Amino acid sequence: MRIFVTGTAGFIGFHLAQRLLRDGHEVMGYDGMTPYYDINLKRARLKILHNYNFTAVEAMLEDQEALESAVGDFTPSVIVHLAAQAGVRYSLENPGAYISANVVGTYNLLEVARALAPRHFLFASTSSVYGGNQRMPFSESDRTDFPVSLYAATKKSGEAMCHSYSHLFKIPTTCFRFFTVYGPWGRPDMALFKFVERILTDTPIEVYGEGKMRRDFTYIDDLVDGIVRLIDCPPEEGKSIGIDGGVIDSVSPVAPWRAVNIAGGQPVGLLEFIETIEKELGRDAEKVLMPMQKGDVRATFADASLLTALTGAAPAGSIDDGVKAFVDWYRQWRDVGQ
Template identity: 45%
Template structure:
């Protein structure tokens, strides 16, 4: 099949693209290659890792450019779209909300319009666990309260879900939203905790530990996430609602809309300090910690209810934090040793 993967040079986009190519699909990957989160080297190297497959075409472009996106959809005839491009991160959204609107709202609208006018049979898009905001009813259920986000990033992701629902209802476009829970692993983003902690510890610098290490996160290893995404791209929502016997999947509350949302997580919350201990063990070093209060926009904890995902897929892979962190450290050492 012919896929469009947006954000193909990103952390999750690279891994999803590789998996699609390995399964024999044709992929057009797009990315604007900005340096918002980190320098260009890592993004270029991610693309190089994807390789020069005859089934892969990379196009540098910005999803916020309406004319470019219209031409892209018209010229390539995508059957399915996996939309992963976005301005990510909670704290950055507090300082640069305009960039988040341009990419996460206007850019996403261009994706929806492309699907609308070009008969795309399934749109999967990245949402976030941050949409649960002040909801403290854990584990988070997909039909739980998401009306009180506490970061602007979360606002844009909740907006994506609402926009998808309206397009699914109005135009019959099957959409699947994926609420990712703290994804980590090889080739991860340098602005995320694991990457920053590893770099600092190896350099003998202090690490900032927010909320004194008492926050809990449902850390999700990248390979587990990709396995779920690959399975879900074949499960196209219908307007018949959820039938757990036949595994037909439709809208959450059975309103005859080809729309679905899943939590994609490990469903085993781990404290931040335990996460750091796993990293210290893998590195063979003890971190010099700067214990700090919680930061604006941060959630105290996340915990995914993945019961629907398990019902639909039959089983979901779980990689422990200890194993996942050790895989990241092995990749980090190999990647940066080769750059010296």
Template identity: 50%
Template sequence: MAVLVTGAAGFIGMHLCQRLMARGEAVIGIDNLNDYYSVQLKKDRLATLENDLFSFEKVDFSDHLALEKALSDKDFDRIVHLGAQAGVRYSLTHPRAYIEANVMGHLNLMEVARDRQTAHMVYASSSSVYGGNESFPFRVEDRVDQPVSLYAATKKSDELMSETYAHLYRLPMTGLRFFTVYGPWGRPDMAMWIFTKAILAGKPIPVFNHGKMQRDFTYVDDIVSGVVAVLDSPPADDGEIKAGGSTKPHALYNIGNNRSEELSHMIDVLEDAIGKKAERDLQPMQPGDVPATAADISAIQNELGFEPSTPIDIGIPKFVDWYRGYHGNRSG
């Protein structure tokens, strides 16, 4: 039976589809190919997935009628729901896009799971749910009810709705709080891409909070290893307390590199990989952003054996090599 992957043309989605097919899994991918960032990049990702094990439907999952029609003749027993409207800063100017994709879209996928009685629905949450949390590193047991962006609020809403469906319909659900994912085929709105593009072009890079930022940069291959481990381990409906505190078949895990890096150090490593110094334009903190993130991954380590293995001094050069290759015949 196949796995349904939403956001299949996205950064993590593409890598996950490749990993699933590499172990012989059939994958049904869906994506609406919106223009939040380069549609061509999304199409190029999809081109890497051409395989007898892969089928694709272009559909907007926030439209439940279109979603149901697109999936009506498809057979699958698990769902990995990675599709979403991403980005903290974009939510300041386009709030409705987040409610439609991240709240209505999540509800629609849960209804698909309920109707199909899927064996497991894994979904993407975000480290952004921790907001202004002052405990460090962030633990899945921490309270997360003070979001500082609408994006974070929608991801917290997804977790709450999932808890409800796990309670009402006993659907096995697992939410994954991703921490600053980077790597080949990454997103153009992420710092790694923005900085690389600017440094190569000899332009200044915007360094927010005057560089006093920390992020748990996580290489995409490590993230995918965590997603697959979670997919293979649906939470049991046994009344026991799961990671995140639920007694329903609903778990929450942090997935990060387990090492928070100073933004200035990340830029140093990026400069070395590119072979060129950056012109750093120091700016104040942006609305909706947080100064530091760090993942306590003890739950997923202890329960599923997840161990990230790619430090930034290995992962960043891999991204830069891919970026240069990808943009060899393109403008960046």
């Protein structure tokens, strides 16, 4: 297939594009190369992708003409929208970047999809949309009306816009919700990257929520496998899949639209996660316990039964193996010796 992927210089977009290319698909990547973190890391990812049948366009989501031109020239059958301004904490510092990229940028791409009528449009959302929801594990049928960060609010907005376009223009659309993705080539602003970097340089690490937080960590290869499998599962309006065991399909009654959690449903405590890193590095971290930051939640915990019912699989990678893979990559990237 021809697949248009936004955010291919990013952590998840890079891994997805590489998997699709290895599977023999033709991929066009679209990325604004913003300086939110190290541009050299982004360029190194793209360099690897150029070893395949890959075309890259460097432009912003806010540039409607560039989007229209790229998609019009490529005519993909599938669009995967991963590009976004990410990060809960940064949304406190620069909220305008989230409105611009995540709301305006998503609208622009939906307008392109409206004209193209792809076989499947897939949108990257986040577990953050569950916000103040107290029920766990998080199910796609739970309310997502109480976002506690602007980042979450913009992603909730993206899901809603996708649903309206899906309803109005009959675009089969899947919104997948990510849960704390980690692995090689990860973002420098994420906890695993920061912890490894600081432990190796004997710098104290800040542990928010006094280490009492729990996260449903999802290894990058497991996440990508879920996305690839979902590409072949476009929803049909009002048509729930036949599921036994009480699994609820989130398909819309008025649109070919569905939301799906991609996670293993096995949350791990933050201190346990840090202990795994310490064990892999052979060093103890100096921990500075900090209060909860605004916009954070105490725990994330996914109900992955819908993903399993749709695709026959769910993330199952172990934290030990995932942390080891990241540390091995990090040592190579930073040229840090054993």
